[in-house]
Amino acid sequence: MARSPFTLVAAVTAAVPGAEVTGARALTADGDGRFDSAIATLADGSELVIRVAADDSAAVELAEEALALRALTAGAREILPFRVPTAMGETRVGDARALVTDLMPGFQIEAAHVPPGRGAAVSIGRSIAAVHTLPPSVVRAAGLSVRDAAAVRAETEQLVDRASATGRVPVRLSARWRSAVADDDLWRFESAVTLGGIQALSFLFEDDPHDGPQVVAVLGWRGLAVGDPAEDLGWLSGAPEAAPDVLAAYTAASQRATDDALQARARLHAELEFARWLVHGDELRRPDIVDDAAALLESLSSGLRGDDLRVTATYTGGVDSALDVLDRVPATASNDIDTSMQTDAYRPEDLWHEAEPDDQEDQQDQGDQQHQGDQQNQEDQGDQEDQGDGRGPARPVSSAGAPRADGEASRTQEQGDAAHASWEQPTQDLSDVAGVRGSTRVDDGSAAATDAGAAAAADRSASPDPDSDEAQRAARAALQRWTRSDSE
Template identity: 70%
Template sequence: MARSPFTLVAAVTAALPGAEVVGARTLTADGDGRFDSAVATLADGRELVIRVAEDDAAALELAEESLALRALTAGAREMLPFRVPTHVGETRVGEARALVTDLMPGFQIDATLIPAGRGAAVSIGETIAAVHALPTSVVRAAGLTVRDADEVRAEITQLVDRAAATGRVPSRLTGRWRDATADDELWRFETAVTLGGMQAPSFLFEDDPHDGPQVSGVLGWRGLAVGDPAEDLGWLSGAPEAAADVHSAYTTASSRAIDDALRVRARLHAELEFARWLVHGAELRRPDIVEDAAALLESLADGLRSDDLRVVAAYTGGVDSALDVLDRVPETAAATIDTSMQTDAYRPEDLRWQDDAEQRGDSDGTDAEDTDDRSDASDDTDDRSEDTDAEDTDDRSDAHGGAPAAWEEPTQDLTEISGVRGSTHGDARETSSAAAGSDADDGAATGSSDLDSAEEAQRAARAALQRWTSSDSE
């Protein structure tokens, strides 16, 4: 049974001696049981997040995040143009490990709703480039994982072999992936500091009246390592509008040598999330996960057609072309698995998903009407602290006159959010499952039946990768 917020925040004083806790509230709605989480309000006005692991896997995640956050020294943080959670302390609640960090404000945008143009897309590209520009000494000094290009290639090869050994990977995919690992051109890249698989929920935004949403913070640091920068770009398979601008902004902001194979490897990493899901299920001896992964792999294979993962001169396909496959993935008879998850350290009442109506505005954030809306929003923060579901708009207006006490504030329901990097993968990579591109001519010839199933296919693929997150604790 989940611990109450009062029980959790009582442990904050053990992690931060001398702290005077004056309020407590739940951080998230009931999730998959990976963590119990709460927000503690201190007498000095600070708000801290405490997360308590529910099993050994979750405890390992907290330990990895703790190490990564402490590796980010003040000097390293000064190099980043955004906020990173601060490690406050660690303790135990009963026999369970607990991590305390500061609370980070901001809102998130679903990958499929990130618009093209100036604003969120450009800011995301610049943010990823800033992470990759960190000196590798940050990782080495903390004793975190450091892999060169050959080691990344060897890990991918091993993953492909393990997935193939289950007998549930279509031969077409196995051949495709093995051809990619055998292509020397694909693996000639400069390693960088990475988060091992960023996701859209990794980014917290604040609105700028002129430039639109700008990244204000980044979550999910437990995968901090030196490795393939393409791992942090694979999720763009599920951001059809923004992918090209994110890549362009990333390339412009990066001081690294041009990597012609970057997008190809990013697409490969996205495709291999299916393989990781399959291997994960096999290791846990979970037939439901294995069957689900196998069905998704069949759908992926059916949608690939004739494209491959070879590096070609002046490559123009991009990770976003992987959405051609996403639109062709049929619904599967997957086992029902809880896809909810606990959140990271940020202010739930400040989080809101951008809805379709907002995204239909000018993507560069410069429309006068949008600017006025953002200005109004910035002048009235009480409205943003209420529940952000579209259905409760009237409730927010009624509640404007006064905010509830800290321990009475409603918790944001984030069960639809896929998470920051989880176990060995990047957590339920919400959009990585949209993997594998197709050239434009083939996509145009798919026929009306493909278009009719696009929306259902997208939901099926995204839900499948959400299962990857929730399964870690099961």
């Protein structure tokens, strides 16, 4: 038997110390009768809502909602563009659990009556996106449920198995759900803070003369958790006219990566609500609930148009779509790449250096260039050969092939042969190369290469130093190695 409003508001003073109740009235929203509710008017003009659980499952829901509302700190509420109820206190009415919250203003709209276009549909989409932007720490700090994509998928599979085990699920639906669970593409999503059991009646509106109905408050926070964002969009299956606008507004306001399977999973979660109702009745051993759920599932199965729950994403060429494609590229081990001399920050003619006769000590760092220069200077510059080619560390071996005791590197015969081979090859002509890294050639000629050659020729003619010939040949060899490695 339902309790009277006066009996309910009398318990408000026990839940909220200091509250002075001056009035009471009934609160009805065509619910399922699982709660007795009333509105208490206080002496200061404010109004509170008291709800009393009618059974044990309803009591659990009240406890969950009280915990969720307390998890929403002032900072978290500031992020949201709408009001959220505040838990004012808890008490008991007889043996039943009671929760007192402040009264939220606004009117409600049934899912089937949510109008498309700007107004309610757009405001709902933005409101859901705002919930999903809440930091997960809000949920974790309160000890509420945190599930990633794998956990959501495992729970869904378990629900399908339990519902199918009752023998009341049509074969067509069972196969449809199992196929969806097995589709890996359907379960690649980023988890977010969600409300879980959100419905169209969870949104309270106030009419705006310019923008139409706008969400001013949201109810139904007992399912607050970190999970699948699609769970908060499953109710859109009951609002076919407004669903496109709600989804468009949600996507535009969302700060999350594009989820190509969002609509497919939302549809799946909506269908599985019937499976949950079936499992609930089976657990309570309530044939009436089981029969009702089975009838709903038969109606759902016969109403399917053959559409599978599949990801139907297409690449549109946008920046966001391109980033999504990159995110799906599997990570691979990168190969080691020799980046020596791999730069376009200098010109080839800058490699020529006119060496002075008294710079012999500085030329020891260019041992491999001198080694490639002239065979007559090989004995005078033998100490330069032990310093390597200057492009990277070489394995420390002696001339006999065994490691040296003092750790110094010596050039192997193979490196010497390679240096002589590159010396004998002519310098590659880059005047006809276009489109490569560092190239300045244009399609109508080779002026850049010609200017570089002219500058180099003028440099050589202006220098009477006999050692410059060797420096030029060494620079040519270095340029040869650079162009060969760059083209490879």
